[in-house]
Amino acid sequence: MPAKHVVSIGLSAAIVSVADETPSVLVVHHGGSEDALPFGPFDPLNHRTLDSGLRKWVGEQTYLELGYAEQLYTFGDRGRHLPTPDEGTRVVSVGYLALTRQAPDQKKAPDTRWSDWYRYFPWEDWREARPVIIDQVIVPALKLFAKSANGSDVAENRRNRMRLCFGTDGLVWDEEKVLERYELLYEAGLVKEATRDGRKANTRAALGVSMMFDHRRILATAIARLRGKMKYRPVVFELMPPTFTLLKLQRTVEAISGIRLHKQNFRRLMEDQGLVEGTGKFATQARGRPAELFRFRREVLRERPAPGVRLGMRKTS
Amino acid sequence: MPAKHVVSIGLSAAIVSVADETPSVLVVHHGGSEDALPFGPFDPLNHRTLDSGLRKWVGEQTYLELGYAEQLYTFGDRGRHLPTPDEGTRVVSVGYLALTRQAPDQKKAPDTRWSDWYRYFPWEDWREARPVIIDQVIVPALKLFAKSANGSDVAENRRNRMRLCFGTDGLVWDEEKVLERYELLYEAGLVKEATRDGRKANTRAALGVSMMFDHRRILATAIARLRGKMKYRPVVFELMPPTFTLLKLQRTVEAISGIRLHKQNFRRLMEDQGLVEGTGKFATQARGRPAELFRFRREVLRERPAPGVRLGMRKTS
């Protein structure tokens, strides 16, 4: 393997927390420019593994101790805007998902802040209702995009992707297809990154807030992974305080998945599956009957092979 | 990003096919040495994306046209045996899973051959019965491994991992935990790669056939991914001929997952979910009532958001 094959590796992290029903991602914001995920180089001399490299400079840059961290994907596309350090060295970027509890009083790097992830993906939040942007902007624009392909095969394929991604024609909304949706919008020239990377813009539409480099793609991957993983691993609890009410837990799950759940069935599932246990203490709050405080039952990890918050109780109304 | 941060990227592919109830992986076997996955460098000058780089040299090296290919994981551990090209340049390896139909008469590179993947993971094949190696060798060795940690926390943790990974104490076997099991055996010094990487061997046991570099780890990741993905994406059909009997399909699914399924319920599921459709033609065979030939119903991709062979019909007897 001659020296001409060398590249450098950039590590980017989507660091996620949820506070008050808002799922947030830590972004770096140097004045004026687009939001970026915290990122830094992998240093092969000082980092034993990719994971430890990530933890090291995330710690230095954001003062956060990462608990849970998971590799997402390695992107190496030429053409997608990637950081280009010195002359010509290709950068391959490895994306990570990390979860953390958002301590309100923690030391924080000055240029970082928590940002609602739905700013970047407004079409992903179905908690109130099907977002109007879908039928008013996205679907018409994607229909044009499909029509612009004369080859009927390509056009038909684009229409099918649209239907599956955005749940048109009576198809259901699959909250896990976050990346597929973003990629479709990118290909259709409907997000700013596409035009920035030199693709022709199909309309003047620039859906959602854009990010530097390929960071919005990494964030889309992170959301998709978290929405999926939550269902078979108890990762939500990484985002919760030691004790919480079942409603708080449900709101956190809803914030991440972007859909509303049936309260009574959510409770039934949590209890039947042994994911939580009551503490006997109760939350003090303004209105209504006080809710019991629950904690995560760690023992569940020893009992069930794939414990997680299965979202089998979607509200259809 | 100074030049000292450069690394080179190796692409490795677990190329899988299934013939006659045997799941196979394409391995390169240069005389005498261990089996290796086909691998080659990523060339940033000539490859636009990691994927296209992989397809290019796999085509050159194996004469195979990859249909389905999917990135698995990027490994960069120092200490795990990785190819070290020239002096000191760190190699980061990106693993891929690819699926192909095994054409019996295809042109083939001389050093490559199809190899039953259970040679590398004999504990993963539960089709006949719970493999005896588990209770005779693995569990006792892992108990020793746990005991060797004096700190009761570490020991307890190791025992729990053993229970979950290998389904002892009445816990169920989770066929998807292929990587977790391999990693546990690696840490316990029970696979050859561990001692080769300089860890102390706990016994003289060297479970399964070893592979070069970190290739067995990549293969474990590939099997795990395929076993999981199969359940919500119709990827099995990438491994099937255009028409097939339902039993052939079932045997393929069983070969991959390593478990037996209930025949009547398998048929019910395939038909109810619209994954296959009858062709009206029948297979000619030796004994018994002739089976109808089915084909994959591509339309299912347009109808259901996550079509796949859900293995909800495990045989418990």
Next chain:
DNA sequence: ACATATATACTCAAAGTGAGTATTATTTAC
């Protein structure tokens, strides 16, 4: 005391699953 707001408990029908038995269409042994 009573309206309101939550939390928690219980119900019920529909759908999905696990594990069969029953029937049909072939080949092979005698």
Next chain:
DNA sequence: GTAAATAATACTCACTTTGAGTATATATGT
């Protein structure tokens, strides 16, 4: 040529899970 064997396909049934409620309990505010 008929019976046994073999495999495919069809049907059954109890049990579990799910979706969507209604019902009851325990707070607060006026």
